[in-house]
Amino acid sequence: RLPACAGVFVLLVLCCAASCKGLISPCPALPPHTATSIHDLRPNDIKVVLALGDSITAAFGLAGLQGGMNEYRGQSWAIGADNNATTLHNYFKQFNPAIQGGSLGYHFFEYCSGPLCPPYQYHPEQDHLNGAQSGATVTDLAMHELNYLIMELQASPKIDIKNDWKVMTILIGANDICASCDTTKINPDEFETNMRATLEKIRTNIPRTFVNLVEIFNISQVYTLSLTNKYCKDAHRVLAFECDCAFDGGAKGNQTRLVMDTVAQQYNARIRKIVSDYAAKNYTEFAVVDQPIFRDLKIESFPIDFLSTLDCFHPSKLAHGMMATGLWNSMLTPASQKQTSLPPSGESPICPTPTTKLYVN
Numbered sequence: 149r150l151p152a153c154a155g156v157f158v159l160l161v162l163c164c165a166a167s168c169k170g171l172i173s174p175c176p177a178l179p180p181h182t183a184t185s186i187h188d189l190r191p192n193d194i195k196v197v198l199a200l201g202d203s204i205t206a207a208f209g210l211a212g213l214q215g216g217m218n219e220y221r222g223q224s225w226a227i228g229a230d231n232n233a234t235t236l237h238n239y240f241k242q243f244n245p246a247i248q249g250g251s252l253g254y255h256f257f258e259y260c261s262g263p264l265c266p267p268y269q270y271h272p273e274q275d276h277l278n279g280a281q282s283g284a285t286v287t288d289l290a291m292h293e294l295n296y297l298i299m300e301l302q303a304s305p306k307i308d309i310k311n312d313w314k315v316m317t318i319l320i321g322a323n324d325i326c327a328s329c330d331t332t333k334i335n336p337d338e339f340e341t342n343m344r345a346t347l348e349k350i351r352t353n354i355p356r357t358f359v360n361l362v363e364i365f366n367i368s369q370v371y372t373l374s375l376t377n378k379y380c381k382d383a384h385r386v387l388a389f390e391c392d393c394a395f396d397g398g399a400k401g402n403q404t405r406l407v408m409d410t411v412a413q414q415y416n417a418r419i420r421k422i423v424s425d426y427a428a429k430n431y432t433e434f435a436v437v438d439q440p441i442f443r444d445l446k447i448e449s450f451p452i453d454f455l456s457t458l459d460c461f462h463p464s465k466l467a468h469g470m471m472a473t474g475l476w477n478s479m480l481t482p483a484s485q486k487q488t489s490l491p492p493s494g495e496s497p498i499c500p501t502p503t504t505k506l507y508v509n
Contacts, residue, residue, distance in 0.1 A: 175499040178243050183313060185432045186358060189506040191480075192243040195312035196301075197236065197250060198277040198354075199227040200293050200346070201319045203462060205280035208257050210465050212457035219258065219282065221251035225463070225471040226317040226360075227278045228252075234469035236317065239476045239497060248306050249277035249314075259283045261323065265292050272300060285323045286339050289346040298353050314357045315506075316350060317475070321364040321415050326391035328411040329404040336411070340418040347422070351434045358506055359436045360475065361423060363416040368394050368405035369447035370461055377452045380460035387459050416443055427509055435508040437483075441474040444488040451492070473497050483509050 183193040199205050203219070207228065210220035222230030227237050229250025237250040251274060258269040261283035269281070277300055279293035301309045320343075324334040334342075343361075350357055371394045374380035388395040393404040419438060426436040447454065454470075456462040463471065474490045480498045481487075498504070 175242065178500060179502050181502075186313075186356070186435045187432070187505075187508055189313060189358060189508075190502075190504065191240060191500050191506065193313045194240050194244060194247065194315050194358075194506075196248045196277065196307055196314040197227050197240060198297055198301075198314060198316040198357075199224070199251075199280055199318070200289050200297070200316070201226070201280035202284040202322055203257070203280070203282035204322060205278065205317070205319055206258065206282050207254075207468060208282045209456035209458040209462035210468060211254070212464065215254065215458065217257050218254045219256075220254040220465075221275060221278050222253045223465060223468055224251060224278060224280075225468040226319070226475065227276075228468070229276075235472045236315075236475050239472070240315070243500070248304065248312075251276050251278035257282045260288050260292055261285060262287060270296055276300070283323060284320065285327075286320050286334060286342040286346075289318070289320060290342065290349050294346060294349055294353075301354065310355055312356060314354060315360065315479075316354070316357050317360040317362065318346070319362040319364070321412070322367055322391075325364065325367050325408050325411050325415070326393055329393035329407045333411070336414040336418050339415050340422065343418070343422060347426070347436055351431075356433045357435075358508070359434075360439045360479065361419050361436050362439045362441065362475070363419055363443045364412050365442035365445040365447065366409045366412050367391065368408045369445075370455065371395055371401070371405060372448045373450065373452065373455065374460050377460070379457075380452065380455065383460045387461070390459060390461050416440075437479075437508055438486075439475060439478045440486055440488045441471075441478050441490060445490060449492050470494055479506050480504055482507050 178192045181190045181193055183189045205224055205226050207220040207224040210223055222228045223233040225235055227250055228235035229237050229252050241247050253274050255271050255274055258281045260281040277297055279297045301307055327333050374384055384395040393408050396404060423436050423438040454467045456464045470490055473495055477498045478486050
């Protein structure tokens, strides 16, 4: 575990400031609403949640050392459905108790990266519509993760794939960025091509979908934060393979981390370009929305408890709750007013009114 009583004190304070802020149950129920266009969606219109991504959305390491090599998908920021977990799914559940798709519990990690994607790893009875897999890159979305989601949607007797309104959250790029200093890196053009292919496959196979396309954060900052804690510095020396470009010291490390930050900014610029192109199409049953909540995230300003005690790299339970609240609030905020970072002290969730929409722009 992380040493220092100060760290424990900070965690307790932040649990009150962030996790307790995540409680949304006091909000009044919303009156019935039937959206006929994605431009008029209300939180209680959403019947299904889905997610694509990597180990962050799979919630690998969320429980720290005591959780071992497990993914705590039931507490995943975007789609976890465990009781009392602060997640996007559970925010929506407050306004539609019958919502489908949330992932449950925990299990040993699933791995998929490029050609190394062993079959039969998914646990549909727990994963449900959380298609994220540890190790995934942008190239794994359309041809692997999305195929699983489409199959599960088609097989579910509780989901009307044609008529139910859905929210899909996509956060991808961490593993691509961690390889950005290598010759095998995915350049911005390839990132954009793969993302567009994924989104078009969603549009043609999963109608009535509001897509959260979440910008990636500067992962290199995890290294900077880890320097404040001996345990984390040691962990990164042992587990450097998790993100080769991030954990070298000295001039070489400074250079590779600069490359990582540049690539992250380039990926985010492509996300904004893609979102702009979809906005111009003005579909009535499909939207791709930029959620910039991590764009300017300053991880160095967060307590070390923001990171998992398993590897000081993946987000902790505390972080997942803060990320969920940030995304929920961003969805209920017009594009011009969206936040581009999370406050280290956490934030309270927006309580929707009968006129609150899920903003597409």
